[in-house]
Amino acid sequence: MLRSLLLAMMLAVAARAESLVRPGPEIRTPGETTAWAPLLRRLAARSPIQSTFTERRWFFFRREPVVLEGELRFSRTLGLSLHYTRPTDHTLIIDRSGMVMRDAKGHDRVPPSDNHVAELAESMLAIMRFDLHSLMTEFVLHAARSDGTWRIDLTPRAKQERRILQDITVFGAGDEVTRLIFEHSRRERVEVDITESHTLPAFSAADLKRYFR
Numbered sequence: 001m002l003r004s005l006l007l008a009m010m011l012a013v014a015a016r017a018e019s020l021v022r023p024g025p026e027i028r029t030p031g032e033t034t035a036w037a038p039l040l041r042r043l044a045a046r047s048p049i050q051s052t053f054t055e056r057r058w059f060f061f062r063r064e065p066v067v068l069e070g071e072l073r074f075s076r077t078l079g080l081s082l083h084y085t086r087p088t089d090h091t092l093i094i095d096r097s098g099m100v101m102r103d104a105k106g107h108d109r110v111p112p113s114d115n116h117v118a119e120l121a122e123s124m125l126a127i128m129r130f131d132l133h134s135l136m137t138e139f140v141l142h143a144a145r146s147d148g149t150w151r152i153d154l155t156p157r158a159k160q161e162r163r164i165l166q167d168i169t170v171f172g173a174g175d176e177v178t179r180l181i182f183e184h185s186r187r188e189r190v191e192v193d194i195t196e197s198h199t200l201p202a203f204s205a206a207d208l209k210r211y212f213r
Contacts, residue, residue: 024153037132043175048203051196051197052196070086073203078095080124091210093213138158139154141154150172152169177194177197
């Protein structure tokens with residue numbers, strides 16, 4: 001009896017895991033978003049956020065990924081700030097003005113003017129804001145969930161953006177985003193595991209100066 005119960009539990013867990021291995025059904029119309037709207041509203045309301053993360057960058061010419069660690073900060077008004085602490089100390093800021101790289105001494109370097117960079121920045125902000133209208137406008141959406149865990153797959157509609165990113169997958173549990181995967185190609189991707197995520201009343205003046213612009 002106990003063996004049968006354990007087997008049933010294992011099969012149930014395997015079935016739940018398998019249900020999130022692949023993208024869910026496509027969300028084509030606003031009417032199909034009804035089941036997802038409450039979750040997206042709760043995710044959109046989480047701001048400002050501070051999290052820690054581990055990032056793995058997979059390249060076709062390497063067998064093992066490049067591993068980076070850092071802190072993520074997000075504000076709906078100020079944008080997204082990724083402060084990398086390992087292996088080097090630097091910050092990537094993505095906001096309405098585009099992208100900027102800031103070194104450990106506080107010196108900024110703006111990437112060369114490129115429409116693709118600007119579009120990528122806008123896509124990243126739309127994802128972090130969980131603005132359903134913007135997401136449906138900019139991406140083809142697929143969504144699936146199982147017992148409190150969920151995944152949302154986004155494929156850019158614009159051909160020029162697909163040259164940079166083919167697919168983006170957001171995984172979560174409850175009201176927390178736990179993982180993001182950015183597929184550049186079949187052999188190149190970036191995986192970001194998010195931990196210790198907190199919603200804050202506000203960022204301190206020191207954090208605003210150091211991590212945003």
